[in-house]
Amino acid sequence: MTTTVSYRPRTGEIPTSPGVYRFRDAAGRILYVGKAKNLRARLSNYFAPLSSLHERTRRMVTTANSVEWTVVGSEFEALQLEFSWIKEFNPPFNVQFRDDKSYPYLAITLADDVPRVLITRNRSISGARYFGPYTKVWAIRETLDLLLKVFPMRSCSDATYRRAEQTGRPCLLGEIGKCAAPCVGRISKEDHKSVALDLASFMSGNDVKFTADLTRRMKEASERFDYESAATYRDQLAAIETVLSKNTIVLPDTVDADLFGLAHDELAAAIQLFSVRGGRIRGVRSWVVDKELDLAEPELVETVVHNAYQQSAGRGSDGEKAITPPKLVVVPTLPEDSAELERLLSELRAAGGHRGRVTMRVAQRGDLAQLAETVNRNAQSALASYKTRRSGDFVARSQALSDIQEALGMGDAPLRMECFDVSHLGGTNIVASMVVFEDGLPRKDQYRRFSIPESTDDTESIYQTLSRRLARLDDERSARDERDERDVDETEDAAPRRRFAYRPNLLIVDGGQPQVQAAERALRDAGIPTDGPGSIALCGIAKRLEEIWLPHSEYPVILPRNSDALFLFQRIRDEAHRFAITYQRLKRKTDITSVLTAIPGLGPARVRDLLRHFGSVAQLRRASPEAIAEVRGIGPTIAIAIHDRLAPSASGDG
The missing domain is CATH 1.10.150.20 (5' to 3' exonuclease, C-terminal subdomain)
Structure with a gap:
């Protein structure tokens, strides 16, 4: 393997100043954009010996044909330029954001002569104030229906409003008191706009003011025996309290903050964003990030936060208006350039017409830390759901099986795959697991767990486990020997099938070359080839770099980072690991109890x-x-x- 790439610049040519660098391929396409406090120090990491680089970094460096850089005056300028170029060129090796959801917002068109409140997924209405996003459209519709009792402003379409003006008759909402009916002059346009501003203020978190004001008006009306007005204020107060009860108080009512949760693995990350205004959760958003290079969490957080506020001349990459950052942004880990990022977010806040500097921090204790933990748990659940949903999709499964067949050079698609993992406690309580996937889906009734009485290392444990599995490939013999399966402890389901169903197409072991060689030895000793007639394909998946190792192969198979095949490999490997660890912990608990008693x-x-x-x-x-x-x-x-x-x-x- 070549020590490094041919286009590596001389070390003395690279400046030590802050700047932004770009890797290009032979066609001139920008592959990756990055920033650095010290360009020379950062770029030297990419031109280390290729064998020492992370696999995905090595792939980017070898795909590129040249590198260039631009020196800037400060780290802050480098941050601005980096994100500007990422938005402009969309480099394939930078973090790719994929949000397949279109979220509903509550919008108030304050720039209109007669403002309107509406629920919309369109974020580009000129002069509108947006609140949200909300995860469920029915929830915000229910909330708006209650709010119109307190803030009876226009919510009808332009056509309906013009028709009411021409006929002199209000629509149904005007008749039932959920609109002040400016269309027929029941309220002036100026007073109606005041109602719209009050609703915007309430949605921004100033609910305590309105609750106190309505309470005062209700008492005053009651004291002067104006019971009809008092009843109206009472109903409005009840509506406000109902709305507020749907947004649980989680923090003091002075707190405005955005809390980011992050869960990630080698290929993808799930982000959860809770928007807290006036101490209540006003909006929730989640999306998925594709990772190409192996980014540390601080770097990933930096990109996630910036993308969330969509900085690009006040607009996002899809033309939507940028979301204004609050004064407090809570993240799981502070980025290295947090001071520069705070400055950038503060400028975005000022551009949105808001005062105050943006502060980023990690929540350490109290209610804020508890809420941050909830956000992180939601992110972890979202990542698990994303991977399960992707693996469960029929088209994705079919593509994954086809890709695995091609990548491993198999004659047929691996309709039945069995994956093996070993777990132990300091060399004691050694156990192994076998999980089964058929047509890309788990068959938990056919999972198996093995106790290994004695072993020298993981490779010997793999050999023993595979030997015991392969001894039962004959279906008829398995049926005859059903009464004698002492080497198989149990399945995961409560009512297990005591047979190994049928011959697998592919055996997978958790590990690299040593584990694959041990598994191949078990196959060889059982008289089963790994290719040709009567064969069973074999591979191993190494966790650190997600490489697929084959028998007798000097180099691993590298699957595309977003391929359905790699997702399926990951899922079956993770399931085997989970199943083994669960059994090992069960034995550990039993073992420690027997030792102590x-x-x-x-x-x-x-x-x-x-x-x-x-x-x-x-x-x-x-x-x-x-x-x-x-x-x-x-x-x-x-x-x-x-x-x-x-x-x-x-x-x-x-």
Whole structure:
């Protein structure tokens, strides 16, 4: 393999100033845009020996044909120029945002002569104030219906308004009191605009003011025996309280903040954005990011935050108006250039007509931290749902199986795949899992878990597991030997099938070349070839770089980062890992209980107290005799016995 690429510039040619760099291919297309505080230091990372680069970085560097850079005056200018070029050129190796949702917003057309409130997905209405986004259109419709009782402004279309003006008769909303009917002169246009401004103020978080004002008016009307007006104010107050009850108070009513949640793996990331205004969650948005290069979380957060506010001369890449940042932006990790990003967001806020500097921070404690944790959990759930949905789509599954067949050189599509993983606790409690996917979907009734009494390392464990699996390939023999399956512990479902259903097309092991070689040895010893007639294909997936290793191959197969095939490989590998870890932890719990109950003076009740006190076996193993003695019912002598019995064991999952 070549040490580095031929177009590498001399080190002395690269300036040490802040700047923006661009990698281009042979056709001149920009492949990647990045920024740096020190161009020389940053670019030297790309021109390290190719074998030391992350696979996706190596692919970008070798695809490129040249690199160029532009020196700027400060890190802030570098940040601005980087994002400007990313928007302009959409380089394939930069983070690609994919939001397949069109969110509903509540819009108030304040620039109109007679403002209108409407629910829309169009973010380009001139002079409109937007609130949201909202995840459910029915929820905002229900909210608007309540708000019109308090703020009876126009919500009809232009055609309906003109018809009412011509006929002198208001529409139904005007008749039932949900519109002040400026069309027929029941209220002046100036007063109607005041109502629209009040609604915009309420939606911006100034609900306490309106609640107090309505309460005061209701009491005053009651004191002067104007019970009809008092009843109207009472109904309006009830409507406001109903609206507010739908937006749970999570923070003090002075807090305006956007909270970002982020969950990511090697190929994709899910982002969750909660918009809090006046201490209440006013909008929720989620979207997916495709990762090409291996970005650290701080770099990913920087790009995510910038994209969320769509900076490009006040407009997003799709022509939508930019969302104005609030004073507080909460992120899971602070970017390296957080000060410059805060300055950029502050300029966007000022451009949106709002005062105040934007601050970015990580929530550490209190209600804000709890809400941030909720946002992160939503992001994790969204990523899992995204991967499951993509794997579950019939067209995507068919494409994935076809791509796997082509990439591995198989004669047929792998309609049945079996994946194996090994887990252990410091070399003890060794277990293995087998998960089955048929037609790209999991068959949990055919999952299997194996106990491995003794093994030297992971490759030996893989060999033992595959040998036991391959010994039962004959369906008829499996049926005859159904009564004797002591090597197979159990399936995941409560009512397991005790047979291995039929011969797999593809065996997958979690690991690289060593694990694949061990699996191939098991196949060879069972008399089964890995290619040709009667063969079973074999591969391994290495987690760090998501490489696919084949037997007798010097280099791995690299699948495209967004391919359905790689998503399917990831899902079956992750499922095998989950299943193995679950079984290993079950055995660990049983094992530690049996070890502890063998100590004189320890019964099941005290064992439960110990595990409840320390929270986990790992914490108990690390505890000192003094700490163990603090548990109720555990004296110094028993504490020393427990420590001596557990101390030699190492912890950690394999």
